Amino acid sequence: MMEWKNLDTLTSFEELSKVAEVDLTKVMSGENGAERVKKYSTPMAEGLAYNYAAKKVDDNTLAALAKLAEEAQLSEKFAALYNGEVVNTGEKRLVLHHMTRGQLGDAVEADGVDKRSFYVEQQNRIADFANKVHAGEITNAAGEKFTTVVQIGIGGSDLGPRAMYLALENWAKKNNTFKMEAKFISNVDPDDAAAVLASIDVAHSIFVLVSKSGTTLETLTNESFVKDALKNAGLDASKHMIAVTSETSPLAKSDDYLAAFFMDDYIGGRFSSTSAVGGAVLSLAFGPEVFAQFLDGAAEEDKLSLNKNMLENPEMLDALIGVYERNVLGYPATAVLPYSQALSRFPAHLQQLDMESNGKSVNRFGESVNYVTGPVIFGEPGTNGQHSFYQLLHQGTDIVPLQFIGFKNSQIGTDVVIQDSTSQQKLCANVAAQIVAFACGKADDDRNKNFEGGRPSSIIIGEELNPKTLGALLAHFENKVMFQGFLWNINSFDQEGVQLGKVLAKRVLAHDTDGALKVYSDLLNI
Numbered sequence: 001m002m003e004w005k006n007l008d009t010l011t012s013f014e015e016l017s018k019v020a021e022v023d024l025t026k027v028m029s030g031e032n033g034a035e036r037v038k039k040y041s042t043p044m045a046e047g048l049a050y051n052y053a054a055k056k057v058d059d060n061t062l063a064a065l066a067k068l069a070e071e072a073q074l075s076e077k078f079a080a081l082y083n084g085e086v087v088n089t090g091e092k093r094l095v096l097h098h099m100t101r102g103q104l105g106d107a108v109e110a111d112g113v114d115k116r117s118f119y120v121e122q123q124n125r126i127a128d129f130a131n132k133v134h135a136g137e138i139t140n141a142a143g144e145k146f147t148t149v150v151q152i153g154i155g156g157s158d159l160g161p162r163a164m165y166l167a168l169e170n171w172a173k174k175n176n177t178f179k180m181e182a183k184f185i186s187n188v189d190p191d192d193a194a195a196v197l198a199s200i201d202v203a204h205s206i207f208v209l210v211s212k213s214g215t216t217l218e219t220l221t222n223e224s225f226v227k228d229a230l231k232n233a234g235l236d237a238s239k240h241m242i243a244v245t246s247e248t249s250p251l252a253k254s255d256d257y258l259a260a261f262f263m264d265d266y267i268g269g270r271f272s273s274t275s276a277v278g279g280a281v282l283s284l285a286f287g288p289e290v291f292a293q294f295l296d297g298a299a300e301e302d303k304l305s306l307n308k309n310m311l312e313n314p315e316m317l318d319a320l321i322g323v324y325e326r327n328v329l330g331y332p333a334t335a336v337l338p339y340s341q342a343l344s345r346f347p348a349h350l351q352q353l354d355m356e357s358n359g360k361s362v363n364r365f366g367e368s369v370n371y372v373t374g375p376v377i378f379g380e381p382g383t384n385g386q387h388s389f390y391q392l393l394h395q396g397t398d399i400v401p402l403q404f405i406g407f408k409n410s411q412i413g414t415d416v417v418i419q420d421s422t423s424q425q426k427l428c429a430n431v432a433a434q435i436v437a438f439a440c441g442k443a444d445d446d447r448n449k450n451f452e453g454g455r456p457s458s459i460i461i462g463e464e465l466n467p468k469t470l471g472a473l474l475a476h477f478e479n480k481v482m483f484q485g486f487l488w489n490i491n492s493f494d495q496e497g498v499q500l501g502k503v504l505a506k507r508v509l510a511h512d513t514d515g516a517l518k519v520y521s522d523l524l525n526i
């Protein structure tokens with residue numbers, strides 16, 4: 001019998017809070033440390049590994065976390081989700097993004113169709129379209145090939161696809177699968193669209209309008225902006241635009257697009273990178289085979305998330321350790337620190353994925369919870385972050401758990417040996433150094449130069465960032481966020497918190513304001 005219970009009502013949570021806190025400065029020093037790094041690692045898909053040696057856990061903590069996983073029925077809840085239960089209670093929707101990359105459980109029929117077949121059909125339609133664009137069978141009005149793809153969308157219709165594009169751009173160039181350059185327009189700031197339009201050759205550009213709802217103000221505004229620019233260039237906008245939306249959206253039946261590809265309400269925006277939302281731009285940019293490999297990587301990681309043994313389920317383990325850090329140790333934030341320039345926008349994507357999913361103060365039944373939920377997520381690629389905010393991470397008054405990501409090899413492979421090491425070696429040396437510096441610290445009589453240590457981190461390590469490892473990495477974080485939502489007993493799949501601002505902005509634009517809103521409107525000259 002599955003029960004949705006608040007975290008603080010679980011006996012195993014009570015027990016977890018009594019487990020002695022691990023002193024990282026001790027356990028990560030000397031031979032102990034060496035043993036831990038070897039021991040506390042679990043394989044992920046595609047040759048990745050999740051290493052949690054520098055987290056404040058030992059066998060006692062892990063045993064308590066395993067009990068918590070069981071009592072919170074994490075595996076059962078995941079099964080309910082992928083078997084098509086209405087897990088998104090707020091919006092009364094199924095949660096089916098896993099089905100865009102595989103079939104984890106039962107077939108799910110909704111809206112009169114088998115959902116897995118529906119997602120595969122959309123992928124096939126996109127693949128066919130992309131192949132025709134690349135082959136010059138679908139061209140501009142002058143019969144010339146499109147060279148650039150521009151995605152117009154915001155939130156989940158921008159962040160994931162943009163982060164994934166940047167993650168694979170150089171890999172695709174190196175591996176001769178790069179087909180078209182991609183650009184992204186998201187912000188309603190006119191300077192965003194104007195700058196992108198000024199940087200491209202519109203006559204040879206195809207625009208992908210992406211909006212699940214088809215009603216997002218920023219995206220519709222930017223669509224008009226782009227259509228205007230196309231018209232001014234003497235071009236027929238409908239020959240340069242495709243749409244990715246849900247079948248029920250106002251965009252679905254429009255003649256304004258060359259083609260329309262569909263996702264549905266069972267795929268949350270922030271979980272949509274593996275649906276048509278990411279599929280269109282990534283297949284156009286790199287070819288459908290590359291997108292298919294990305295899906296394979298995600299599907300492989302999803303399978304690991306099915307494992308009932310927490311120690312062999314990296315997503316569940318990461319989620320549980322995160323909840324321990326947040327709800328027992330009281331840490332307020334988590335930094336995502338990829339030592340990979342290609343992952344420069346990955347932290348931004350995780351910000352939406354995590355904070356929009358788990359930034360909630362009521363449980364899935366609408367009752368207030370008496371404990372903290374999602375942490376603040378931020379991050380930058382290393383080593384850049386080291387020269388910016390790591391000061392606070394090393395010596396600030398808050399302890400911020402860190403999620404490092406690192407690869408043995410670079411994507412492009414061009415490198416240089418300076419002072420006996422390559423740049424890639426320098427990059428990797430830095431991440432190893434940081435983990436130990438944060439964990440162990442360094443005593444100094446000068447308090448200003450003293451490092452307390454005891455600052456926990458984990459690292460995901462892989463050979464190379466490529467479509468498969470990227471898919472696995474993405475699925476890892478998606479599933480981690482989902483497991484944490486289960487532990488907090490919240491609905492990770494709605495986002496009512498974004499509504500109020502939208503309503504007030506409409507009032508400002510309609511000049512229907514008073515009080516503070518009116519004065520701010522006047523100050524901003526609206």
Ligand SMILES: O=P(O)(O)OC[C@H]1O[C@H](O)[C@H](O)[C@@H](O)[C@@H]1O
Pocket residue numbers: 154155156157210211212213214215216219269270356495498
């Ligand atoms: O794809 P769309 O319907 O245009 O939605 C775009 C974004 O806007 C909303 O306000 C939500 O906060 C996001 O979760 C969503 O991804």
